[in-house]
Amino acid sequence: MSVTDVEHPASHIHPPPDTFIKKYVFSLDHKVIAVQYFLTGGLFFVLAGLLAELMRAQLMGPNNHVLSVATYNEAYSVHGSAMVWLVIIPVLTGGFGNLVMPLQIGARDVAFPWLNMISFWLFPPAGILLFASFLYGAPQAGWTEYPPFTLQMPFGTSMWCMAIFLIGVSATITGLNFLVTIVKMRAPGMTWTRTPLFVWATGVTAFLSMIATANLSAALAGLFIARTFGVPFYDVGKGGSPVLWQHVFWFYSHPAVYIMILPAFGIVSEVIPTFARRPIFGYKAIAYSSATIGLLSFMVWAHHMFTSGLQHWEQFAFMVLTMLIAVPTGIKIFSWVASLWGGKIRLDTPLLFVFGFLSTFTFGGITGILLASVPIDVHEHASYFIVAHLHYVLFGGSVFGIFAGIYYWWPKMTGRMLDERLGKWHFWLMFLSFNATFLPMHWIGLHGMPRRVATYDPMYTGTNEFVSVSAFVLGLSMLFFAYNALVSQRRGEVAGPNPWGGRTLEWMIPSPAPYYNFKDIPIVLSGPYDYGKPLPYANVSQDLATVPVH
Amino acid sequence: MKQDRSQPLLDGGFWRAVIVMAIISAVLMYVVVVFPIDRLFLPEASTVSVDIDNLFKFSMFFGVPILVYVNGFIIYFAIRYRLKPGEPIDAVGSSIHDHPTLEAVWTVIPGVLMVVLAVLSYFIIPMYYPTGQATASAVTMEAIGHKWYFEFRYPGLKDSVMNEMHLPVGVPVTLEITSSEATQDVATGAVLHSFWVPEFRLKQDMIPGMVVPIHFTPSEIGTFHIVCAEFCGLGHSHMWGSVVVQSKPDFDKWYADQQRAEAAEAEGVRPISLQGGDASAGQTLFNAKCVVCHNAAPFAQRKVGPGLADLFDDPDHPDLVTGKKASPNNVADILEHGAHGDIGVMPNMQANGITDKDIANLVAYLQTLHK
Numbered sequence: 001m002s003v004t005d006v007e008h009p010a011s012h013i014h015p016p017p018d019t020f021i022k023k024y025v026f027s028l029d030h031k032v033i034a035v036q037y038f039l040t041g042g043l044f045f046v047l048a049g050l051l052a053e054l055m056r057a058q059l060m061g062p063n064n065h066v067l068s069v070a071t072y073n074e075a076y077s078v079h080g081s082a083m084v085w086l087v088i089i090p091v092l093t094g095g096f097g098n099l100v101m102p103l104q105i106g107a108r109d110v111a112f113p114w115l116n117m118i119s120f121w122l123f124p125p126a127g128i129l130l131f132a133s134f135l136y137g138a139p140q141a142g143w144t145e146y147p148p149f150t151l152q153m154p155f156g157t158s159m160w161c162m163a164i165f166l167i168g169v170s171a172t173i174t175g176l177n178f179l180v181t182i183v184k185m186r187a188p189g190m191t192w193t194r195t196p197l198f199v200w201a202t203g204v205t206a207f208l209s210m211i212a213t214a215n216l217s218a219a220l221a222g223l224f225i226a227r228t229f230g231v232p233f234y235d236v237g238k239g240g241s242p243v244l245w246q247h248v249f250w251f252y253s254h255p256a257v258y259i260m261i262l263p264a265f266g267i268v269s270e271v272i273p274t275f276a277r278r279p280i281f282g283y284k285a286i287a288y289s290s291a292t293i294g295l296l297s298f299m300v301w302a303h304h305m306f307t308s309g310l311q312h313w314e315q316f317a318f319m320v321l322t323m324l325i326a327v328p329t330g331i332k333i334f335s336w337v338a339s340l341w342g343g344k345i346r347l348d349t350p351l352l353f354v355f356g357f358l359s360t361f362t363f364g365g366i367t368g369i370l371l372a373s374v375p376i377d378v379h380e381h382a383s384y385f386i387v388a389h390l391h392y393v394l395f396g397g398s399v400f401g402i403f404a405g406i407y408y409w410w411p412k413m414t415g416r417m418l419d420e421r422l423g424k425w426h427f428w429l430m431f432l433s434f435n436a437t438f439l440p441m442h443w444i445g446l447h448g449m450p451r452r453v454a455t456y457d458p459m460y461t462g463t464n465e466f467v468s469v470s471a472f473v474l475g476l477s478m479l480f481f482a483y484n485a486l487v488s489q490r491r492g493e494v495a496g497p498n499p500w501g502g503r504t505l506e507w508m509i510p511s512p513a514p515y516y517n518f519k520d521i522p523i524v525l526s527g528p529y530d531y532g533k534p535l536p537y538a539n540v541s542q543d544l545a546t547v548p549v550h
Numbered sequence: 551m552k553q554d555r556s557q558p559l560l561d562g563g564f565w566r567a568v569i570v571m572a573i574i575s576a577v578l579m580y581v582v583v584v585f586p587i588d589r590l591f592l593p594e595a596s597t598v599s600v601d602i603d604n605l606f607k608f609s610m611f612f613g614v615p616i617l618v619y620v621n622g623f624i625i626y627f628a629i630r631y632r633l634k635p636g637e638p639i640d641a642v643g644s645s646i647h648d649h650p651t652l653e654a655v656w657t658v659i660p661g662v663l664m665v666v667l668a669v670l671s672y673f674i675i676p677m678y679y680p681t682g683q684a685t686a687s688a689v690t691m692e693a694i695g696h697k698w699y700f701e702f703r704y705p706g707l708k709d710s711v712m713n714e715m716h717l718p719v720g721v722p723v724t725l726e727i728t729s730s731e732a733t734q735d736v737a738t739g740a741v742l743h744s745f746w747v748p749e750f751r752l753k754q755d756m757i758p759g760m761v762v763p764i765h766f767t768p769s770e771i772g773t774f775h776i777v778c779a780e781f782c783g784l785g786h787s788h789m790w791g792s793v794v795v796q797s798k799p800d801f802d803k804w805y806a807d808q809q810r811a812e813a814a815e816a817e818g819v820r821p822i823s824l825q826g827g828d829a830s831a832g833q834t835l836f837n838a839k840c841v842v843c844h845n846a847a848p849f850a851q852r853k854v855g856p857g858l859a860d861l862f863d864d865p866d867h868p869d870l871v872t873g874k875k876a877s878p879n880n881v882a883d884i885l886e887h888g889a890h891g892d893i894g895v896m897p898n899m900q901a902n903g904i905t906d907k908d909i910a911n912l913v914a915y916l917q918t919l920h921k
Contacts, residue, residue, distance in 0.1 A: 236759025278643030340627035342644030448748030
């Protein structure tokens with residue numbers, strides 16, 4: 001590529017691709033790649049969700065034989081791995097990052113469209129590898145795969161290493177790509193304090209993906225080498241240690257927790273001002289707390305290991321650093337709630353999902369503080385309390401955030417509206433059955449039921465029956481969304497460029513966005529959330545006004 | 551576009567909502583304080599469990615109002631400030647986008663609470679986790695995790711005690727916790743386990759090659775579960791033991807019994823009588839315990855150990871894993887003492903928690919499978 005190719009004049013627009021393959025398969029267009037991520041992630045969401053329903057069927061009673069013990073172990077291991085690496089991370093970064101971020105910064109695409117395409121095409125093979133591991137003895141030790149047990153498992157665990165490694169490479173590349181895009185390609189006039197909060201969140205996530213995921217790759221390579229070539233990384237007798245894996249794994253996987261929640265924070269920060277029709281409260285506090293959380297997330301990994309024989313002073317240091325994260329997280333939650341104060345609130349489906357997010361994520365945050373305290377964690381660690389806590393932050397947080405984003409940006413993605421009535425049914429059924437599924441798990445966990453078991457003491461039977469039935473309802477609630485999505489493609493109301501009356505740049509162009517996004521690159525004159533003031537953009541078509549038409 | 555500045559934000563409705571939430575918070579905080587965890591939930595059976603529960607209550611005490619106010623304000627704002635029918639579709643809300651005092655309050659208050667929780671936690675850690683200085687304990691003993699049972703070694707007892715740990719009430723104990731397979735190759739044997747007694751509120755992973763001491767004083771007489779809390783393979787779901795906390799005289803009697811049994815065993819091996827084995831009782835026990843590792847199916851349908859359907863009449867496998875002929879007495883010998891197979895280890899009768907009578911029943915049942 002010569003220098004002259006790089007310096008496109010701003011008015012230069014490429015023609016759209018003309019073949020099916022270039023347009024929909026090996027596409028370079030960030031909006032098409034986003035849809036590819038959504039569809040692939042959606043498929044794995046269904047598969048991993050069905051595994052969860054199988055697990056709940058097994059746990060309907062003690063000594064059930066719906067699944068054999070080994071199959072049950074495989075089911076929860078693949079369920080956890082798939083939900084983390086094939087659903088939440090790709091959908092939030094590859095999906096929403098690609099769909100929204102370039103539009104919000106007024107760019108025509110990401111910085112490296114080719115890398116973007118490669119990132120996506122690493123994702124389906126990874127998913128196929130992970131699910132194909134069932135044919136060769138899938139991993140059984142949960143999504144954390146602690147050795148030495150994992151050294152004794154059949155080939156499926158090596159396939160798990162390879163699958164997650166591919167996803168890791170994909171996430172690293174996407175992180176680099178997005179970081180460059182956000183730093184270098186924001187529209188003229190879009191200073192850091194005029195940048196939409198979803199872009200802030202995506203930027204911090206991209207930084208975490210780029211730095212932390214390399215560490216996951218190292219951990220996986222270590223496990224693979226130890227399994228395949230017998231290098232004794234985890235063998236005490238030969239100078240290794242089983243705890244080594246835990247340190248390296250969590251040094252990635254704690255930042256990964258924020259990779260999985262920060263983009264959802266970004267979605268919440270976009271939805272609230274649009275539907276409350278007022279500026280977001282504490283823009284700078286929300287933006288800077290994202291950055292603070294990102295940095296702190298690298299210093300807390302050993303709080304997953306309080307029962308792994310750490311020194312007293314190590315436990316204390318990690319406890320204090322973990323509790324410190326509660327402060328910027330609290331700032332965000334309080335700012336979002338305050339953003340509703342004195343608004344003109346329209347209770348449409350995206351906002352309902354945000355309310356669900358705020359309610360469940362705050363609950364998960366409080367139990368997270370309990371778990372940060374070493375003595376409390378020593379009782380609750382590895383029990384169903386942890387299972388409940390992590391679903392409150394990853395399902396109640398990330399997945400509710402994902403659905404808020406899907407309902408919010410669906411018109412921009414497809415040009416048509418989703419049905420509000422079905423959306424509200426979906427929300428209420430999902431919100432109630434979510435709490436009915438995971439709230440009782442705190443109870444049985446505190447009561448002494450460990451995680452990762454295919455059977456349990458009969459004293460927990462009643463609660464487990466209730467949880468299983470709720471989990472089936474939770475699964476059924478997703479059908480409302482599936483039906484809604486299918487029907488809206490044919491019969492949905494045509495959305496128009498700006499159905500919600502939003503003020504960020506993605507609403508200043510037609511829906512679905514044209515191939516080149518912006519005919520002229522917009523010029524940004526001030527921050528995006530000043531409802532009641534004139535639009536802060538030059539070079540955009542002012543007749544796409546900010547009046548909600550929906 | 552019109553901006554609605556007519557309504558003051560701190561009106562009567564706001565303060566009424568704050569007061570309602572304060573009342574709800576106060577009621578819930580009161581419930582947190584007076585809730586008898588010990589009686590209505592899970593017994594507090596070690597001295598440190600009381601302190602850990604108090605820390606839990608402290609966190610919940612301040613967590614509850616945060617939950618009430620976050621959820622309460624969402625509901626209140628959603629109702630109070632919703633776009634009402636008849637209002638213009640392009641109405642916009644308040645333009646306040648910052649309030650430094652309010653933001654300082656919700657930064658400082660959680661910060662202070664975190665500091666207090668950290669300090670309180672700091673003083674509780676040494677109560678169960680001996681640091682630097684040796685902790686004064688009357689008993690120092692070992693707990694060792696196996697696939698899939700717990701082994702306990704008492705000072706003064708030659709043989710280990712399996713799965714059922716006995717402790718005297720009110721006597722400080724230091725338990726040195728590890729995983730049995732420290733010396734085994736990680737590629738075949740060693741796994742992590744975790745020693746958890748929910749009633750003691752204590753948990754420590756059992757890690758190959760690491761010995762981690764924890765320290766506690768049982769404070770209640772009773773029998774409590776020991777649960778394995780770290781995934782360790784097919785038997786993990788069933789890896790349960792128990793800790794029997796007894797009065798000092800009862801404990802001394804149990805301890806003396808153990809010593810007497812050792813002395814008796816040193817004199818001559820005690821043969822197990824297979825007379826009067828009850829096959830149906832054996833079947834019940836088999837389906838409760840043995841099926842974790844064995845199928846009642848032909849040899850080839852193995853789990854951890856072989857299928858046992860044709861145990862006494864399998865021309866391909868005339869000998870047992872011990873090399874002896876498959877006879878009722880030799881099978882009883884394996885049930886009593888355990889055996890090492892090529893995949894896993896068959897624990898002995900103490901680890902499996904079965905009695906002489908159970909062995910007779912199981913052998914009788916296995917003979918009915920013999921066709």
